[in-house]
Amino acid sequence: xxxxxxxxDFWAGLIYLGIGLAAFQLAQDYExxxxxxxxxxxxxxxxxxxxxxxGLLALVRSFLRPGEAIxxxxxxxxxxxxxxxxxxxxxxxGAGLALSLFVLVLVSAYASRQFRWRPTLLLAxxxxxxxILVFSKGLGIPLPLWGSWFGG
Amino acid sequence: MELLANLALGFDTAFTLTNLLYCLAGxxxxxxxxxxxxxxxxxxxxxxxxxTFGLPPVSALIMLAGIYYGAxxxxxxxxxxxxxxxxxxxxxxxxxxxxMARQGHAGKALATAAIGSFFAGTVxxxxxxxxxxxxxxxxxxxxxxxxxxxxxxxxxxxxxxxHGSLLHAIGMIVLGLLLGMMGTDxxxxxPRYTFDLPELADxxxxxxxxxxxxxxxxxxxxxxxxxxxxxxxxxxxxxxxxKADFRRIAAPILRGTGLGALLGIxxxxxxxxxxFAAYSVEKKISPNAAQFGKGAIEGVAAPESANNAGAQxxxxxxxxLGIPSNPVMALMIGALIIQGIQPGPMVxxxxxxxxxxxxxxxxxxxxxxxxxxxxxxxxWVRLITVPYRLLYPAILVFCAIGVFSINNRxxxxxxxxxxxxxxxVFAKLDCEPAPxxxxxxxxPMMEEYLRRALLISRGDPMVLVTRPISATMLALAVVALFxxxxxxxxxxxxxxxxEEE
Numbered sequence: 001x002x003x004x005x006x007x008x009d010f011w012a013g014l015i016y017l018g019i020g021l022a023a024f025q026l027a028q029d030y031e032x033x034x035x036x037x038x039x040x041x042x043x044x045x046x047x048x049x050x051x052x053x054x055g056l057l058a059l060v061r062s063f064l065r066p067g068e069a070i071x072x073x074x075x076x077x078x079x080x081x082x083x084x085x086x087x088x089x090x091x092x093x094g095a096g097l098a099l100s101l102f103v104l105v106l107v108s109a110y111a112s113r114q115f116r117w118r119p120t121l122l123l124a125x126x127x128x129x130x131x132i133l134v135f136s137k138g139l140g141i142p143l144p145l146w147g148s149w150f151g152g
Numbered sequence: 153m154e155l156l157a158n159l160a161l162g163f164d165t166a167f168t169l170t171n172l173l174y175c176l177a178g179x180x181x182x183x184x185x186x187x188x189x190x191x192x193x194x195x196x197x198x199x200x201x202x203x204t205f206g207l208p209p210v211s212a213l214i215m216l217a218g219i220y221y222g223a224x225x226x227x228x229x230x231x232x233x234x235x236x237x238x239x240x241x242x243x244x245x246x247x248x249x250x251x252m253a254r255q256g257h258a259g260k261a262l263a264t265a266a267i268g269s270f271f272a273g274t275v276x277x278x279x280x281x282x283x284x285x286x287x288x289x290x291x292x293x294x295x296x297x298x299x300x301x302x303x304x305x306x307x308x309x310x311x312x313x314x315h316g317s318l319l320h321a322i323g324m325i326v327l328g329l330l331l332g333m334m335g336t337d338x339x340x341x342x343p344r345y346t347f348d349l350p351e352l353a354d355x356x357x358x359x360x361x362x363x364x365x366x367x368x369x370x371x372x373x374x375x376x377x378x379x380x381x382x383x384x385x386x387x388x389x390x391x392x393x394x395k396a397d398f399r400r401i402a403a404p405i406l407r408g409t410g411l412g413a414l415l416g417i418x419x420x421x422x423x424x425x426x427x428f429a430a431y432s433v434e435k436k437i438s439p440n441a442a443q444f445g446k447g448a449i450e451g452v453a454a455p456e457s458a459n460n461a462g463a464q465x466x467x468x469x470x471x472x473l474g475i476p477s478n479p480v481m482a483l484m485i486g487a488l489i490i491q492g493i494q495p496g497p498m499v500x501x502x503x504x505x506x507x508x509x510x511x512x513x514x515x516x517x518x519x520x521x522x523x524x525x526x527x528x529x530x531x532w533v534r535l536i537t538v539p540y541r542l543l544y545p546a547i548l549v550f551c552a553i554g555v556f557s558i559n560n561r562x563x564x565x566x567x568x569x570x571x572x573x574x575x576x577v578f579a580k581l582d583c584e585p586a587p588x589x590x591x592x593x594x595x596p597m598m599e600e601y602l603r604r605a606l607l608i609s610r611g612d613p614m615v616l617v618t619r620p621i622s623a624t625m626l627a628l629a630v631v632a633l634f635x636x637x638x639x640x641x642x643x644x645x646x647x648x649x650x651e652e653e
Contacts, residue, residue: 009317012581016323023330026345030337035611040337040344043599047330054323061319070580077375078576081368081548082569088552089565104552105545111375112541123542127549139203141557 006067013058020052080111096147097136101128159281162508166516171214171509174207178215179517182222183524186229187532189236189540191547193223194479194589195370198362199547201487202554209491210506214513216487220480221273221463221514224423225521228265228456229532233258236536241423241459244431248444248451260393261452262529264401266522267393268457272409273518276464279413280471280511284500288472291497296604297615301625303598306475308629309418310590312636320583328588331356332595339603351563358486359558361592362479363551364568365585369575371544393449401453404434412458416465418477426462427455464514471507472497475594479586482593 004010027048033039084107091100105124109115135141165171185196197219204212227242232249245265252261294302311321334345335355346352393401411433412426434454435444444451466477467484474495476482488495493503500507525532555564575585609615617623 008581009319012320012323012578012583015577015581016327019327019330023345030342030344031340035606035613038339038599038603038606040340040342043602044330044333044344047326047333047595051323051326051330054319054326058319058323072376073580074372074376074576078372078573081372081375081544082572085368085548085552085569085572086566089556089562089569092556092562092565101549101552104548108548109541109545112544113375114539114541119542123545127546131549131553135553135557139206141553142560143556 004062006062006065007070008067009058009062009065011070013055013060013062015055016051016058017055020048020050020055023048024052077111081108084108084111092143092147094147094149096145096150097132097143098128098145099147101131154285155281158285158504158508159512161504162281162510162512165210165505165509166214166512171211171513172516174211174215175218175513175517176520178218179222179225179520180524181215182219182224183226183229183521183532184535185219186223186226186242187535188538188543189230189536191543192366192370193220194362194483194586195367195547195551196223197480197483198359198366199550199554201359201483201490202557204487205490205558209488209493209503210509212487212491213484213506213510214517216484217467217510217514218517218520221460221517222521224459224463225265225269225525226532228269228452229262229525229529230536232261232265232452233533234536241427241455241463244427244455245452247431248446248448251445251447252449252452255447257447257449260397260449263393263526264397264449264452265456266526268401268405268408268453269460270518270522271405272412272457272461273464273521274515275409276413276416276461277511277515277518279465280468280514281508284468284472284507284511287468288497288500291473294497294621295619296601296608297619297622298625300598300601300605301616301622301629302473303475303594303601305625305629305632306469306477307587307590307594308632310477310587312632316582316584318636320581321587324578324583324585324588325591328591328593329595329598330591331361331588332592333599338596338600349563351561355596356567356592357555357558357564358483358589358592360555360564360568361571362483362589363555364571365575365578365588366479367547367551368568368572369579369585371547372572372576373579374540374544397449400440400449404430404438404450404454405457407433408454408457409461412461413465415458416462416477417468423459423462423466426458430454430458460518467510467514470495471499471510474499476590479589482589485593 024045027041027044030041030044031039032041032045084104087107088100088104091103102124105127106120109120109123132145136143136145166175181200185191185193197216200219204215224241228245228249230236231242231246232253235246235250249261249265252258307325311318311325334352336343336353343353408430411430415426415429416423431451431454434450435441438444438448438450440448440450466481469475469477470481470484474485476485485495493499551568552565555568558564578585605615606613616626
């Protein structure tokens with residue numbers, strides 16, 4: 001792997017190229033049309049081709065010009081923050097707003113390296129009550145406090 | 153005298169109790185967001201967009217605009233007092249502002265920022281009122297070819313003015329354009345890139361995209377180098393600058409305002425570039441150049457005026473042409489569309505109350521900012537001490553509720569999480585998300601205009617270069633691209649952004 005002199009360029013190029021190729025492949029099903037009447041495939045295909053080309057350029061450049069290393073990825077934080085978000089989506093209808101918000105705060109707060117139980121529990125409680133008052137009562141967002149699992 | 157009549161209509165609209173309240177709420181929220189580090193205006197506006205859906209369009213836009221320029225302003229408070237720019241455009245303010253605070257001149261620095269911002273805001277409001285009507289009139293002559301070329305120029309210019317790698321900026325734009333293709337094609341009714349999911353039939357909501365990339369992605373990035381923030385806040389004393397100070401800051405404020413107003417109109421620039429550029433210029437021409445970075449009052453006055461002027465004039469292309477010059481304006485366009493208003497030059501003639509009301513509200517909002525900030529500074533300072541570990545779960549809560557309330561479906565939440573991951577990965581690869589959002593908003597419009605242009609010309613693509621206005625804009629785009637690729641310009645561009653490092 002030592003041939004890659006710019007890992008940031010390399011991975012970004014790979015992503016561009018991958019998305020470009022996939023988008024081009026998918027656009028095969030869309031009609032090109034003519035210049036007078038551009039079909040639904042015309043613009044996407046041009047863009048996909050362009051993106052692939054940019055990806056290729058970035059890839060080539062990554063072998064020629066040196067660049068910084070990517071640095072450590074914060075996998076734990078990413079997993080907890082995104083996982084908490086997805087969990088909210090899973091729970092919101094079944095468990096209702098109150099519980100899903102509480103879980104969202106609890107799980108996401110755990111991503112911090114300075115996590116402590118007491119302030120987090122208080123924060124979760126406070127944010128849940130605040131959100132229910134503001135969004136549910138105040139702005140009238142139609143969400144049950146207790147979801148279908150609790151007969152809400 | 154038409155100008156006066158227009159402004160009168162504007163102030164009439166803005167001076168109703170409801171609109172004044174929304175303006176106040178907007179600038180207060182904006183200041184709050186600006187003060188809290190790690191939460192940018194794009195994420196905030198995306199977060200609060202769903203809240204404004206129920207408001208009348210004028211009030212919604214007044215509030216959103218208030219959040220934007222309020223955030224520019226609030227960012228300077230933390231930059232000066234604790235060397236923590238709450239907002240990217242305040243990074244330069246921190247250079248000299250914090251030094252001033254350390255030398256016991258915190259009050260003076262804050263007052264300078266306030267005076268500069270208010271002056272710049274007033275001038276920019278006027279510029280907006282003077283230049284918007286002729287520009288909109290000019291734009292009414294635009295056909296589809298001109299619009300297409302204008303968008304090409306806009307996107308190219310945003311690359312020139314963006315920082316970071318050019319190749320990646322272009323890549324992100326194209327990626328954004330491509331993402332904009334998702335959903336049902338208007339002309340043929342064919343679903344594109346929907347993967348047979350009914351949730352994607354209308355394409356991706358830009359709120360979901362913006363909240364994921366700018367909200368969630370940013371949170372993960374902040375958690376990466378999370379640190380215990382010291383709450384060492386300097387005491388604020390002696391608010392008013394002296395006569396000698398006034399003499400020192402007058403010219404920098406004027407220059408900052410002018411430069412900021414100009415750069416704000418250009419695509420991709422906005423407040424951030426304005427602040428950087430104004431600082432560099434002052435540093436070059438100031439007789440006190442040696443003091444820069446060590447607490448020069450000019451180093452606070454110029455960028456603060458520039459970022460406020462830039463924040464406001466960036467509304468000009470959005471309101472008159474319907475073309476966003478930065479991601480915040482892209483969100484504003486989205487807000488207009490949701491409110492059932494087609495952005496473009498027609499807004500001024502069809503919705504004069506909205507148009508002039510928003511402009512007038514900006515001046516009122518700037519006045520609110522001075523009142524809110526100088527006497528209440530202690531309150532904002534206390535907010536800085538809120539640790540990030542308590543802050544980001546709250547941001548997540550707002551994002552989740554906001555996104556869910558748009559369509560009432562879980563799918564959008566998952567999509568937001570996906571964009572959060574994408575945003576984080578791209579950030580690690582030094583690929584800026586801002587150009588992507590611009591491309592995403594402009595993509596469908598560009599396709600539509602190109603289709604129409606080619607339909608009218610019977611398929612002859614030369615229409616883009618035979619019509620003079622369109623040709624001029626494409627030529628400018630080409631020149632801009634060549635300029636970017638030239639080594640001499642590259643050096644200047646890197647220098648302009650180096651202060652950030």
